[in-house]
Amino acid sequence: MVGLLSGTSACCRWLLSLTILAVLSSTVSAELRHETLKVAMRDGVRLATDVYRDDKVPQAPVVLIRTPYDRTRQKEAAERWVKAGYIFVAQDCRGTRESEGVLAPYNNEGQDGFDTIEWVMRQSWCSGRVGMVGGSYVGAVQWQAAVEHPPGLVVIAPQATWSSFYRNLYLGGAVRLALIAGWLAGNTPKPDGVTAADMDQALMKLPLSDVDEAIGWPMPWLDAWLTHPQPGGFWTRVDLTQQLPQLRLPVLHVVGYYDFFSRESVDNFVLMQTQAAHPETRQQQQLILGPWDHGTIGRSQVAEVDFGAAAALDVAAIQQDWFDRFLKLDPATTDKPFSPVRYFSMGDNRWVDAQSWPPPGIRPTSWYLHSDGRANTRRGTGQLLPVPPAASQPPDTFRADPQNPVPASPVTAARPLKAAVWGPVDQSPLEDRNDVLVYSTAPLTEAVVFAGTPVVQLHVSADTVDADWVVKLVDVHPDGRAINLATGLQRARYRRSLLQPELLQPGEVCELTIELGPCAATIPAGHQLRLDICGSLFPLFDRNPNTAEGIFGSGTAIATEQVHHSPGRLSQLILPILPAQ
Structure with missing residues (x-):
């Protein structure tokens, strides 16, 4: 009995500690009241937390953002949310800015999110309904909190982020x-x-386990992430995907085609829309899929391409509308239908509404690789044709040198190697390299319209035990600009399984299937479709040393890589073509 009472007393003390521990500042500006508090987590670590509210509103639904990027930068967003009738709470993640503890990326965010929402729910100003908002790291912490099932969390808006x-x-x-x-x-x-150190040099360091030393100081998490290249137990704690269908949450998914989170964000939407355990939840998902990269969501200018005024989307207004519908339960929005998918068609630069992703009615259509064995550079003989080769053709060959990798973006005075971008840039300087194979259609006589995930199937061989194949889908403009639309890659030893790598047998032909990620575009008449194939996408991705020595190896080998395209060994681009309107 004494033990039970002692445990109960400890529990009560812990619950009391979830109340406000210290009011560091309190300011009132017009109708906006701002308080900075320290909120204790279950282990006693206190997290700096700002509360913004209107004193004239005694109780309201709460919008929560948890960030490692400085909660004090959220004041403008706070003013907007409070003006819209919400209470806004911004918190520094554990170990960042004014919060206590140590930052272990993503390691504590699920429990800290649960504890924070539990604290919010106990406050007199909370109506009993909480939503979470934000992107990237700030989006991932929403999924991490959600799978802990905190009472009161009723809607999230994770922008450009992961579940695995x-x-x-x-x-x-x-x-x-x-x-x-x-x-x-x-x-x-x-x-x-x-x-x-200069990142151009540091990122070339081998073995990869020493990259942090090359940069200049120890980074244990970098070592850990780089030395676990297979999805085993090391990653279990940050693999939430299988838990998502059990959630009963409306979710607003926002991402761009060029964002490195695009595959994850789109897959999360598809999973929730098609496999959520509760039918109502399936109908409470929306995907906004634009032409953006990670830093340009909602803008029209992305890298070297201006997608026009239509691409400039007010994402904050879309989030507020979503929260008015599912957090505030405002009849003015709940009664309005919404499209499950809004995607941007690049080329004709317009938004399209759809019921699913990919849109219904797509027709997989193949363009086949052809050449006389000289597809190197954009001046070579590589072709993309709608019919497969009728007779044997010599394979195309390039040499992939890890000491001279093909850059992810053309290197310029304004864009050094380390500043490679994910967004659309003119690829033609890279297409002049002899270690890049180029396959193009003739100028199109009518527009090609597609939406979904382009796929490339290649028959390949190499004279090394491992090698990479990188594929870019490119829109070639009449003036010669070659703008990348989508990109994929495959490390050959993982071609069949990420958990059971299988080395190449030098000279043996094998098949690769490479998905290029979500993409929608209209390629106008007069333009050309093109595939670029090479052996690296550096430094956006690490180089393959081609030796299979493993993560701690420092040796490299030049790989002679081949792409085969003959009957029985077809290589092809498969586009998800939309039916004619």
Whole structure:
């Protein structure tokens, strides 16, 4: 009995600690009241939390954002949400800015999200309904909190984020090197007096396990992520995908085609719309799929392409409408129907409403690779034709040198190697390299319209035990600009399984299926469709040393890679063509 009473007393003390522990500041500006508090998590670590509300509104639904990027930068958003009739709560994630603890990326966000929502629900100003908003890291913490099933969380709006962190970092067995090295360099404490090395050189470091040392200081999380290239137990804690269908949450999914989160965000929408356990939840999903990369969501200018005024979307207004519908339960919005999918068609630059992704009625249509064995560079003989080769053709060959990788973007004075972008840029300078194969249609006589996931099937071989194949789908304009639309890659040893790698037998032909990610475009008459194929997408992804020595190996080998396209060994682009309007 004494033990039980002691446990009850401890529990009560812990529950009391979830109340406001310290009011650090309190300011009132017009109708906006702002308080900064420290809120205790279950282990006693206190997180800096700002509460914005209108004193004239005694109780309202709450919009919560949890961020590692400084909660104090949310004041403008707070004013907008409070003006719309909500209470806005912004919190520094554990170990960031003014919050206590140590940042272990994503490691505590589920429990901390649960504890924070539980605290919010106990406040007199909370109506009993909470929604979460934000993108990237700030989007992932929403999924992490949601799968903990905190009472009161009724809607989320995770923008450009993941449900499987492994699938966000790795694609086809290759790792998004520049992304994670840059992020962790900016979020790992740097020793006093240390100057970061030039990232152009640091990202070339082998073995990959030493990249942090090449940058200039230890980064344990970078080492950990780079040295676990397969989706095993290391990643279980940050793999939420199988739990998503059990959620009873309306979800607004927003992402762009060029965003490195595009595959994950779109897959999350498709999973929730088609497999959510509750039929009502399936009908409470919306996907906004634009022409953006990670830093340009809602804008018209993306890298080198201006997609026109239509691409400039007020995402904040869309989020508010979603929350008015499902958080505030405003009859003015709940009675209005909404389209489950709104996607942007690049080329004709317009928004299209659909009931699903991909849109209903698509027809997989093939264009086949042809050449006389000289498809190297854009001046070669590579062709994309609607009919397969009728007779044997010599394979096309290129040499992939890890010491001279094909850059992800053309290197210019304004865009060094380390500044490679995910967005649309003119690929023609890269297409002049002899280690890039180029296959093009003739100028189109009528527009090609597609929406979905383009797929490339290749028959390939190499003289090394491993190699990468990178494929870009390109829209060639009449003036010669070659604008990338979608990209995919495959590390050959993972061609059949990420968990059971299988080395190449030098010279043996094998088949690769490479998905290029979500994409919708209209390629106008007079333009050309093109495929570029090479052996690297550096430094957006790590180079393949072609040796299969593993993550701790430092040796490299030049791979002679071939693409085959003959009867029985067809290589083809498969586009999800939309029916004629």
